[in-house]
Amino acid sequence: MEQKNISSVLKSVEKPGRYIGGEYNRIIKDKDSVSCRFAFCFPDTYEIGMSNLGVRILYDVLNRAEGVWCERVYAPWEDMKGKMEEYSIPLTALESTDELSKFDLVAFSLQYEMCYTTVLSMLRLAGLPIWAGERGEDCPIIIGGGPCVYNPEPIADFFDLINIGEGEEVLPEICALYQEMKGDGSYTREGFLRRAASIEGVYIPSLYEVSYNPDGTIREYSPRYSDIPRKIKKRIIKNLDEAPYPEKLVMPYIETVHDRIVLEVYRGCIRGCRFCQAGMVYRPIREKSPEVLCRNAKCLYENSGYDEISLISLSISDYSRLPELTDGLLSWTDDARVSLSLPSLRIDSFSEELMRKVSSVRTGGITFAPEAGTQRLRDVINKNVSEEDLLRSVGIAFRGGKSNVKLYFMNGLPTETDEDIAGIAALAKRVVHEYYTMPKEERPRGVGVTVSVSCFVPKPFTPFQWERQDSLESLERKQELLKGFINDKKIKYSYHDARVSCIEALLARGDRRLAPAIALMAEEGAMLEAWDEYFDYEKWLSALERTGVDMDFYTTRGFSTDEVLPWDIIDIGVTKQFLLRERERAYEEKTTPSCMEKCSGCGANKLGGNTRWCN
Amino acid sequence: MVQLTPNMPYITLRVKFVKRAELQYISHLDLVRTMHKIIARAGLPLWYTMGFNPKPKMIFAAPLSIGTESECEFVDIRLVDRPPEEEVLRHLNANMTENMRAVAAYYPETKLTDLKWLRYRIAVKTEGASEALAAACAEYLLGDEVLVKKKSRDKRSEEQPSVNIRSGIREIIAGFDGECIILDAVLSADASAFLNPEYVVSALRGALGILSSGNLLAEYYSVLRTEAYREDMTPFD
Ligand code: SF4
Numbered sequence: 001m002e003q004k005n006i007s008s009v010l011k012s013v014e015k016p017g018r019y020i021g022g023e024y025n026r027i028i029k030d031k032d033s034v035s036c037r038f039a040f041c042f043p044d045t046y047e048i049g050m051s052n053l054g055v056r057i058l059y060d061v062l063n064r065a066e067g068v069w070c071e072r073v074y075a076p077w078e079d080m081k082g083k084m085e086e087y088s089i090p091l092t093a094l095e096s097t098d099e100l101s102k103f104d105l106v107a108f109s110l111q112y113e114m115c116y117t118t119v120l121s122m123l124r125l126a127g128l129p130i131w132a133g134e135r136g137e138d139c140p141i142i143i144g145g146g147p148c149v150y151n152p153e154p155i156a157d158f159f160d161l162i163n164i165g166e167g168e169e170v171l172p173e174i175c176a177l178y179q180e181m182k183g184d185g186s187y188t189r190e191g192f193l194r195r196a197a198s199i200e201g202v203y204i205p206s207l208y209e210v211s212y213n214p215d216g217t218i219r220e221y222s223p224r225y226s227d228i229p230r231k232i233k234k235r236i237i238k239n240l241d242e243a244p245y246p247e248k249l250v251m252p253y254i255e256t257v258h259d260r261i262v263l264e265v266y267r268g269c270i271r272g273c274r275f276c277q278a279g280m281v282y283r284p285i286r287e288k289s290p291e292v293l294c295r296n297a298k299c300l301y302e303n304s305g306y307d308e309i310s311l312i313s314l315s316i317s318d319y320s321r322l323p324e325l326t327d328g329l330l331s332w333t334d335d336a337r338v339s340l341s342l343p344s345l346r347i348d349s350f351s352e353e354l355m356r357k358v359s360s361v362r363t364g365g366i367t368f369a370p371e372a373g374t375q376r377l378r379d380v381i382n383k384n385v386s387e388e389d390l391l392r393s394v395g396i397a398f399r400g401g402k403s404n405v406k407l408y409f410m411n412g413l414p415t416e417t418d419e420d421i422a423g424i425a426a427l428a429k430r431v432v433h434e435y436y437t438m439p440k441e442e443r444p445r446g447v448g449v450t451v452s453v454s455c456f457v458p459k460p461f462t463p464f465q466w467e468r469q470d471s472l473e474s475l476e477r478k479q480e481l482l483k484g485f486i487n488d489k490k491i492k493y494s495y496h497d498a499r500v501s502c503i504e505a506l507l508a509r510g511d512r513r514l515a516p517a518i519a520l521m522a523e524e525g526a527m528l529e530a531w532d533e534y535f536d537y538e539k540w541l542s543a544l545e546r547t548g549v550d551m552d553f554y555t556t557r558g559f560s561t562d563e564v565l566p567w568d569i570i571d572i573g574v575t576k577q578f579l580l581r582e583r584e585r586a587y588e589e590k591t592t593p594s595c596m597e598k599c600s601g602c603g604a605n606k607l608g609g610n611t612r613w614c615n
Numbered sequence: 616m617v618q619l620t621p622n623m624p625y626i627t628l629r630v631k632f633v634k635r636a637e638l639q640y641i642s643h644l645d646l647v648r649t650m651h652k653i654i655a656r657a658g659l660p661l662w663y664t665m666g667f668n669p670k671p672k673m674i675f676a677a678p679l680s681i682g683t684e685s686e687c688e689f690v691d692i693r694l695v696d697r698p699p700e701e702e703v704l705r706h707l708n709a710n711m712t713e714n715m716r717a718v719a720a721y722y723p724e725t726k727l728t729d730l731k732w733l734r735y736r737i738a739v740k741t742e743g744a745s746e747a748l749a750a751a752c753a754e755y756l757l758g759d760e761v762l763v764k765k766k767s768r769d770k771r772s773e774e775q776p777s778v779n780i781r782s783g784i785r786e787i788i789a790g791f792d793g794e795c796i797i798l799d800a801v802l803s804a805d806a807s808a809f810l811n812p813e814y815v816v817s818a819l820r821g822a823l824g825i826l827s828s829g830n831l832l833a834e835y836y837s838v839l840r841t842e843a844y845r846e847d848m849t850p851f852d
Contacts, residue, residue, distance in 0.1 A: 009831050010640055011682050017645060020637035024652075024712050087832055253641045253649050305652030305710075337669055 006092060009083040017254035018046040019080065021094030024251040025303065027063045027070070028095055035067040035182065036175045039093050039103040039140070043110070043118035044530060046074040050250070051258035053312065054146065055109055058167050060246035065172040067179055071095040071103075072250075075118050075528060076125070084125055091125040100126035104178060106140040107163075107171070110148035113507035114500070114530040116155055119144075120522030123158075130519055132160050132206055137189050143174070149203075150234075150281050151460040151567035154510035154518065156205035160189075161196055163203075164570055165235035166267075168243055170201045197228050201235025204228075208569065210512055216553055218511060218564040231571045234281070238609040240267065240288045245296050248303045260308035260341070261300045263293055265325065269314035270595035270613060272602075273371070274382045274586050275413065277459035278314055280574050283604035284611040285595060290325040297329055301338060309333065310341045317354065318596065320612060326354075366397050369408040372416075373423025379589045380415050382582070387427065394431050398438060404448040405431060411478045411495070412456040412470035414586065421478055424451060425485035432490050450492045453482065455501035459508055460567040461574065463582035468558035469505045472498055499537040505555045506544075511566035514554075516547040575603035625662040625672075625693040629723040630707060631852070635684045635839075638714040643678040649715075654692060657706040662693035676727040676843075677804045680811055683735075685840035686718075689851075691727055723852070730851045731805050732785055734842040735812045737798040741825040741834050748823070749796045753789035755822050756800075756815065763818045780818065783810030796825075804843070812838045 010016040031037065040059055042049030049055060055072070062070035071093035076084060083089065090099040100106055106128070108119050120130045123142070129135050132142065144155065145163035152162045163170050177196055181187035197204045207228050211219040223230060237243045245264075252259065268285035269278065297309055309329065313319065329340060342354075370390055372378045378385060394405055409424050428451050435447035455475050458467040470478075475498035486493050507514065520543045528534045544551055559565060561580060578601065585592055592600055595613040599605075605614035634646070641649070650673060654661060663669035676689040700721050707717040741748075755761065761784065762777040786801035802810040816836055820826050826834050843851040 004832070007637065008835070010637075011835065012831055016640035016681065017642065020640050022637050022712055022714055024710070083831070251649075251652060253638070254645045255648065259648075303656070305655030307651075307655065337663065 004087060004089055005097065006080075006084075006089060009080070009087065009089065013080045013083060014077060015254065018074070018077070019094075020253070021072075021097070023253060025248040026072075026095055026250045027059075029063075029069040031069065031096060031098070034069040035179045036065075036069070036105065037098075037103045038062050038068055038070040038171075038175065039073050039100055039106045040070050041073040041100075041106060041108045041119075041122060043075050043108055043115040043122060044528065045077060046252070047254065047256045049074045049109075050252045050256040052109065052111065053262050053264060054111075054167070056246055056249060056262070057244075057264075058109075058171060059250070060248075061168050061244050062171055062175065064244060065175055068172070068175045069095075073100065073106075073122070075122055078528065078534065081121070081125065081527065090127055091122055100128060100140065103140045104182075105143060105175065107143035107145060108159075110144055110146040110155070112530055113148055113504045114535070115148075116507060116518050117522045117526035117529055119155070120158065120519060121525075121527040124522060130158055130522065132157055135160065135189070139189075141178070141189070141192070143171075145171075147278065147281065148508075150277070150570055150572060151508060151510075152203060152205065152570070153210075153512050153566040154507050154514040156512055157515045158519075159205060160193060161202060161204055163201060163235075164232050165201045165572075166237050167235075168237055170199060170235050173199050174202070194225070200233060203232040203569070205512075216550075217560075218566060218568075220564060221569050231569060233571045234573055234607065236284075236573075236607050236609055237267075237286070240264075240286050240610070241292045245292075247299050249300060249306075251304060258310065259306075260310050261297060261304060261306045262310050262312055263297055264288070265293060265311050265313040265316060265319050267313070268604075270318050271315060271384070272382055272582070272592055272594065272600070274380070274463040274582055275371075275410065275456060275459070277462050280461045280579075280602075281572050282314070283572075283574055283602060284607060284609055284614050286609050287320060287612055290321050290328050293325055294328040298332070301336065307337060308339050308341055312342075316342050318594070320596075322354075366402050366404070367406040367408065368393065370427065371408065371410050372413060372420060373409060373425070373427055374420045376589055377413060377416060377420045377423070379591050380586050381413055382586070382591050384591055384594070387430070390427070391430060391434050394434050395437075398435050398447075399442070403435070403443070403445040404450070406450040406452060407431065409451065409453045410456045411453050411482075411498075412475050412501075414456075414464055414467045416470075416478075418478075418481060421482050422485050424453070424482060425487075425491075428486065428491045429488060432488060447490055448492065449490060450494065451482075451486065453479070453493075453495040455496055455498050457501055457505045457508055460565070461570075461572050461579070463579045463586060465509075465565065465579065466559040466561055466583065469502070469555045471556050472502050475501070497532070497535070500535055502551070502555055503535075503537070503540055506551055509554045509559075509566070511554075514549060517543045517549050520547055573602075573604035573607040578602040623662065623695050625695060626697050626722065628659070628692045628694050628703065629719075629721055629852075630690050630692065630703075630717050631719040632688050632690070632707075632711075632715060632717045633686050634679065634688055634715050635686070636714045638712075639679075639682055639684045642681050643675070646679075647673065647675070650690060653707065653710045656710040657703075659692065659703065659706070660694050660696035660698065662695045674727060676730050677733060677809065679840065680813060683812065683838045683840060687733075687840060687843045689727060689730070689843070691723070697722065719852075721852075725845070725851065728806065729845050730843050731803070731846040732801050732844040732848065733804040733840055734786075734844070735798075735800045735802060736839045736841055737800060737812055737816065737836060738792075738795040738839075739798070739816070739819070739825060739836040740795045741836075742828055743825075744791060744794070744796050746791045748825070749789040749791045749798075751823060752796060752798060752819055752825075753787045755819065756784055756787045756798075761815075761818045761822075763814045763821065765814070780810055780814050783808055784815070801844070812840075 141160045143161045144159040193204045266287040268282045371383045458464045599615045661671040672693040674691045703720040761781045764775045783803040788799040790797045
């Protein structure tokens with residue numbers, strides 16, 4: 001008998017362990033006794049998706065909901081995709097191995113723009129229509145969520161429902177509405193979406209009409225019905241201490257990217273770097289208490305057997321109760337031979353004490369993100385870090401036995417000149433020099449400084465959202481220029497493909513008129529484009545041309561402050577007035593204090609929540 | 616901080632376990648990582664290595680390659696205490712999954728290196744499978760020369776020399792179950808002469824042209840490790 005499923009082809013693909021499921025702590029329910037089957041899809045590989053904290057949290061939250069069974073789905077690698085197409089094997093969920101068409105709700109977590117074509121390819125592999133308008137009554141409801149959907153417009157036509165903001169409460173509410181309507185027989189696709197539209201944090205793209213001006217800018221968004229909100233307000237969890245946090249983790253058999261316990265210490269960021277979307281969209285800042293975090297950690301340790309706990313948040317050293325937290329954890333982790341690690345550290349608070357406590361800093365490499373090469377440009381972007389801060393922190397690291405430092409920068413920032421680029425090389429040189437200020441016997445190894453440069457993308461909901469993106473030619477010229485400035489063998493230079501950044505800007509800043517190009521890319525096989533080997537710039541140019549999209553309109557054109565932006569349909573709490581104010585200050589090269597020093601009235605406080613700093 | 620366990624004597628615990636179904640696709644390295652977490656969750660009194668980054672110590676017998684199921688895997692784990700065997704077994708199984716079960720846990724008298732031979736059940740579904748083809752397989756595998764081209768680490772070299780694997784084959788019984796050719800094979804597990812059952816399949820592929828259609832749904836094979844022996848073919852435990 002011919003079996004058409006994934007397991008028939010596992011012997012002929014790379015890393016078959018990606019596709020087998022069956023992990024310890026994964027959740028199996030009786031499919032006949034649940035009333036809502038939920039497929040949580042991550043449009044990247046298993047190794048990447050299993051590491052995502054949002055997926056871990058929502059998998060747990062949804063499986064706690066009455067009558068809901070949430071399963072996981074990941075994107076197949078290219079070789080597996082080929083086998084699935086060759087043998088007509090549909091995309092299935094790991095837990096039940098059922099195909100996606102058997103599910104009631106199918107949600108995708110969108111973490112970066114370059115995953116859009118993967119979403120569509122996964123829908124195609126599942127045999128589901130990619131356009132929301134083509135889905136019939138029996139088709140699952142396709143849901144989008146995650147950081148990318150703060151500008152949902154380029155992909156709006158592919159989704160039936162989009163979750164704006166944090167999903168811990170919204171998704172169970174959506175499931176409950178679905179269960180209620182299925183239960184009392186009132187469910188129709190349209191009726192369900194109409195009612196879902198009034199759940200706070202839910203955007204139903206098909207309920208809005210978009211019209212355009214002759215110059216191509218947006219004229220307006222008009223709701224099709226009077227009871228539909230004009231703007232979708234971001235949903236937040238008001239009290240993180242009371243929000244559910246997983247007690248168990250699905251334990252992957254194969255190695256994943258972050259194969260450890262992850263503790264989310266707080267949400268939001270007090271800093272307000274002007275290029276950073278996360279810093280704006282996750283406001284207001286809500287902290288968890290050390291007591292709850294310690295309890296979470298202990299419980300996860302006992303249920304997982306992991307020997308590493310990573311404390312994550314946008315800038316961990318800004319956590320107001322960090323000493324209490326680290327002491328609370330260290331009271332048992334050393335004995336249990338569990339190490340603590342931090343993925344990000346701010347330069348100004350990097351201290352010897354923290355370095356001692358945290359083993360990833362003890363054993364691994366160390367990174368800093370000055371982002372710009374001169375103080376002037378760092379002031380423009382509100383990266384409140386001085387050269388002295390950097391050199392002091394680097395010095396601490398060197399004296400602590402480190403000899404390799406990685407520095408992150410950006411090219412193409414607003415107001416950038418060649419002087420700022422020369423500044424990157426100069427700063428790296430001073431870091432090298434700092435190493436040699438130590439006595440010879442304290443530096444057994446040679447020093448290595450890596451300069452890693454990405455390209456600035458003007459993101460929605462940042463003070464730079466109206467800025468033009470630097471052109472491809474200019475970005476590539478700057479990359480070459482910097483290469484010329486770096487003439488020290490101890491400095492390694494790496495930079496991102498500027499063409500990827502151009503497509504990212506297009507997808508981040510686009511509107512609904514991009515959808516046909518994205519669909520065409522997927523039809524022609526684009527997938528896993530976040531992986532260098534599968535990114536194809538020429539293919540994008542061709543798809544854009546064939547669907548009549550002028551890329552420059554979205555990327556190198558500065559948006560006017562009075563035009564309707566594609567993402568104006570969304571309300572993230574932070575006001576446009578605040579963003580405009582911050583933009584002005586950027587041009588004046590003035591920094592803005594962090595929320596801890598002084599509230600700048602960004603507007604996020606109106607969302608409520610258990611916040612520490614907001615007025 | 617770091618306890619002085621390195622100076623402590625250790626006791627070797629042996630766990631015999633099965634690894635079946637989809638878990639055949641877990642590599643040996645991933646199995647090691649998985650076992651680390653299982654023994655941590657199970658709360659065994661582990662012995663730790665010395666140094667900055669103390670780790671428990673485990674040694675596996677005859678690592679399985681991807682694509683092989685097993686009913687008889689062995690791992691030795693160092694402990695600082697000697698908890699009752701039934702208790703260890705219970706705690707281990709509470710932390711394993713349905714396709715990975717501990718079948719025995721005990722304080723062994725043998726060394727892992729005493730394991731010299733392994734029995735496998737190799738089932739081959741191929742075009743033209745029959746009693747006669749099964750007999751031909753056995754005849755070839757028990758002949759003088761069983762040639763395979765071993766995978767070379769050097770991907771550039773196109774033609775690898777053939778190797779005769781006959782000395783690693785101790786027993787072959789071949790049959791046909793109406794669908795698949797079933798080979799019952801005893802192969803060397805000795806560290807110096809370990810014979811991977813995959814090579815038996817590729818030898819047959821080369822000599823008899825089985826499994827050559829390229830259609831993964833119509834032709835496939837499976838390998839299951841079933842028993843372990845000492846040099847004199849008494850059961851290893
Ligand atoms: S309201 Fe004030 S303190 Fe709160 S996030 Fe906005 S700027 Fe920061």
